[in-house]
Amino acid sequence: MKKAIIISCFGWYAERLIYIEEVLKGKGFSVEIYNSDFSHFKKNRVVKSNNCNYVHVPSYKKNLSLARLYSHVVFSYKLLQILKDKQPDFVYALVPPNSVAKACAAYKKKYRNTFLVYDIIDMCYTQRLINDKESNIVRLDRYESNSIKYYINYIYKI
Numbered sequence: 427m428k429k430a431i432i433i434s435c436f437g438w439y440a441e442r443l444i445y446i447e448e449v450l451k452g453k454g455f456s457v458e459i460y461n462s463d464f465s466h467f468k469k470n471r472v473v474k475s476n477n478c479n480y481v482h483v484p485s486y487k488k489n490l491s492l493a494r495l496y497s498h499v500v501f502s503y504k505l506l507q508i509l510k511d512k513q514p515d516f517v518y519a520l521v522p523p524n525s526v527a528k529a530c531a532a533y534k535k536k537y538r539n540t541f542l543v544y545d546i547i548d549m550c551y552t553q554r555l556i557n558d559k560e561s562n563i564v565r566l567d568r569y570e571s572n573s574i575k576y577y578i579n580y581i582y583k584i
Contacts, residue, residue, distance in 0.1 A: 430455040430516035431509065433530070435501050435523055436466045438547070439476050446518055455516060460508060462501050481505065498523035509533040516541045 430450045432443055439459065447457045463480040465472045469487060474480055483501045486493035502525035509517065510533065517534070521527045521544050534542045 428453075428455045428516065429512060429514040430457045430518065431512060431514040432457060432459045433505060433517065433519040433526060434459070435462045435498060435526055436520070436547075437461050437472065438520060439478055442520070442545075442547075443478075444476075450516065450518070458512065458514075460505060462497075464497065481508075495523075498525045502526050502529040505529050506532060510536075513537060514540065516543075518543045518545065520545045520547050522547070 432446055432450075434443060439461070443459055447459060450457050459476075459478045461472070461478050461480055462483050463472055463474070464470070464483050464485050466489075469485070471485070472480065481501055481504050483497045483504075484493065486497050488494065502523070505526065506529040509529070517530055517540055519526050519530045519542070527544055530542055530544070534540055
């Protein structure tokens with residue numbers, strides 16, 4: 427069975443990842459989801475739920491701080507180790523943080539047959555591209571399940 431790993435430093439399971447997981451399972455993948463165990467929004471440890479795996483990271487108090495950057499680097503380093511151990515065929519990573527993108531790129535460099543998707547969740551509206559097939563960038567306007575499922579199917583066909 428093909429293996430997929432979905433990565434999010436900030437959670438997003440109920441809002442986004444559940445739909446991605448559903449589509450990948452429908453395509454025959456076994457799916458594992460990895461989240462940080464620290465809530466970026468509430469600044470406390472998350473209550474573990476769902477079928478997610480939680481990566482322990484240092485906490486931080488302010489969004490603009492070296493402690494936050496350090497927490498993200500720790501998450502990304504541990505994530506790279508997980509990717510090397512699990513060797514998935516498909517990686518779906520929500521970025522930022524940019525260190526997650528760097529870890530996934532390092533994995534992809536070594537395991538070239540891995541299908542890697544970056545879901546950029548923090549882009550300003552004016553920076554998004556709409557279905558630009560030459561650069562393989564698609565725009566996801568909403569977090570609605572049908573919209574996410576459509577774009578996951580679109581991306582997988584590229």
